[in-house]
Amino acid sequence: MKAWNFKAYQKKTGEDLFNELLRLFQDLLIHTSGDVDEAISWLTELDKHYKLTSSEYGISDFLEDLVEKGYLRQNDPNSNGDIPLSPTPKMDMSLQKFAMKELFGKIKKGQHGKHNSKFSGSGDQQSNDLKPFEFGDQLDKIAFSESIHNAYVNHGIDDFQLNQEDLEVHDTIYQSNMSTILMIDISHSMILYGEDRITPAKKVAMALAQYITTQFPKDSLDIITFGNDAKQVKIKDLPYLQVGPFHTNTVAGLEMAMDLLKKKRNPNKQIFMITDGKPTCIKKGKKYYKNSWGLDKQIITRTLNLAGKCRKLDIPITTFMIAKDPYLVQFVEQFTEVNKGKAFFSGLDGLGDFVFNNYKMNRKNRKR
Numbered sequence: 409m410k411a412w413n414f415k416a417y418q419k420k421t422g423e424d425l426f427n428e429l430l431r432l433f434q435d436l437l438i439h440t441s442g443d444v445d446e447a448i449s450w451l452t453e454l455d456k457h458y459k460l461t462s463s464e465y466g467i468s469d470f471l472e473d474l475v476e477k478g479y480l481r482q483n484d485p486n487s488n489g490d491i492p493l494s495p496t497p498k499m500d501m502s503l504q505k506f507a508m509k510e511l512f513g514k515i516k517k518g519q520h521g522k523h524n525s526k527f528s529g530s531g532d533q534q535s536n537d538l539k540p541f542e543f544g545d546q547l548d549k550i551a552f553s554e555s556i557h558n559a560y561v562n563h564g565i566d567d568f569q570l571n572q573e574d575l576e577v578h579d580t581i582y583q584s585n586m587s588t589i590l591m592i593d594i595s596h597s598m599i600l601y602g603e604d605r606i607t608p609a610k611k612v613a614m615a616l617a618q619y620i621t622t623q624f625p626k627d628s629l630d631i632i633t634f635g636n637d638a639k640q641v642k643i644k645d646l647p648y649l650q651v652g653p654f655h656t657n658t659v660a661g662l663e664m665a666m667d668l669l670k671k672k673r674n675p676n677k678q679i680f681m682i683t684d685g686k687p688t689c690i691k692k693g694k695k696y697y698k699n700s701w702g703l704d705k706q707i708i709t710r711t712l713n714l715a716g717k718c719r720k721l722d723i724p725i726t727t728f729m730i731a732k733d734p735y736l737v738q739f740v741e742q743f744t745e746v747n748k749g750k751a752f753f754s755g756l757d758g759l760g761d762f763v764f765n766n767y768k769m770n771r772k773n774r775k776r
Contacts (some may be wrong), residue, residue, distance in 0.1 A: 429460065429470050430479070434506045437495065438614075439607050442648035444480065444493045460614045500644040507614035511760035541575035549577040586627045586771055587672040589665040590616065593683035594649060595656040605730055607645075607652045608756045609682045612763050619764070624771075630668050634661030636689055636696060640668070655689035655698050659707070662714040662725075667697045667725055676774040677723045680763060684731040686739050687711045703739055715747040725749040726766055731754060 432454070436461065438446040455461050458701055461470070471493070474480040479499045483492045495503075558574040590613055596607040613631060620629045621643075631641050635654025638661045661681070669677045687707045689698045699707060718725055725747045729740050732753050744751040753764045 409586070423464070424462070425465055426470065426473055426649045430462075430474075430502075431506065433470075433474075436504055437499075438503060438507070438610060439604070441650045442495060444495065448493075463504075467590050495647075497644065500647065503647045504614045504618040504643070507611040508618040511611060511615040522727050536575045538578060541572060541577050545577045551576045551578055583724070585674045586624070586672060586676045586678065586774055587669060588620070588627065588629050588677075589632060589668055589679045590629060591632045591634055591661045591665060591679060591681040591683075592649065593656060593685065594635045595652050595654045595683075595685060595688075596651060597656070597685045598651045600757070603756075604687075605684050605756060606649065608645055608759050609730075612648050612682065612760045613641075613648045615760060616763060616767065617646065619767075628672065630665075631662050632661050632668075633656060634664075636660075637691075638664040640664065655696075655700065656683065656685050657689040657691065658683070658687040659690050659710050659714060662718070666714070666718065666721070666723070669721075675722075676771075677721075678770055679718065679723060680728065681724045681725060682728045682730065684729070684764075686736055703735060708739065712743060712746050715743050717750075719747045719749075724770075726770075727751045728759060728762055730759060 426612065429451070432545075433447060433451055436450045437444070440446040440450070448467070452467055455467055461467060471480070475482060475493070477498075478496055479502065480493045481496050483494055485491050530754065537546065538554060541550065555570065555575045558571045558576065559568060562571075562574055563569050592606075592609050592613060594606065599610070617629055617631070620627050626669070629643070631643060633639050633641055633649060634657055635652050636657055641649065658681075662679070665679050669679075686703060688700045688704070689696055690707050690710055715725060725744075726749055727740055727744060729736060729751060737753065740751045740753075750766065752766075754762045
């Protein structure tokens, strides 16, 4: 579990203490994949050890506030008479904002939804630049002062006339959209060897979702998890993803990603893939073919074939590999070469920066 500096909590009171406890509870809720009871248990133990609360405001008071403020809901009593608590949509949204603030806190507030490409033309965002009038330009974009000045310079005051050659218009900047598929590996290796890899991956996905929906609402983001099979998940369910006893069926994830992107009308499409291992599973008919040892030729061939198909469809794949085993590096480099995409071998701490920076870079390089 993430290391925390609990000394900061001891001096908090009132609303400040609630907000600090909420931040801690949000992190625990993500770690426990939405298990409220387990998160409360962790919070209670941490309170006993670090004395986070006081005699005036305890964990029970905090939980009452969570219900009263709409972060948790009370469900029907169970067989033991207990009243289970579960997250509300307000909590779902707050978890996205929490991940966004934690990972991408350095993002500066700016104009929302306005990402300009390097192309100018008949766009919908007016710039400060001027260009000669061309057939098809909108008349309301004519810069009258500059155009009249041009007519005076070109023809003189005695024979004043305004021709098409004198006209200038305010240039506009074409704003294009981006369709992104984020693939998240949920195979068993994401929690093996005492290292929690799925929680950072979930936080990155949540932060990216919050970033895109708030900064670029015209962009689209779809989330796919892949283990033995691929599954599309809703953004609101990201905090509650769980790793299963699965192999890594990268083929299924890529096939679903391609199917989703085929339905997108804009030309700017990309796939981000967060994984910690090699493909170990494919489906043959209704049966699974699995091999966890080394690089299986059948599995790797089908995976590389899909990388090539994505390349032909002009869909770059950016792989974020959170493991650095030599044979995994070899596979990722081969996969990236076939797709002509990009690959990053990142530690868990730097994963968010890599994903965020590459999303921004890819938007700058998108097509008109």
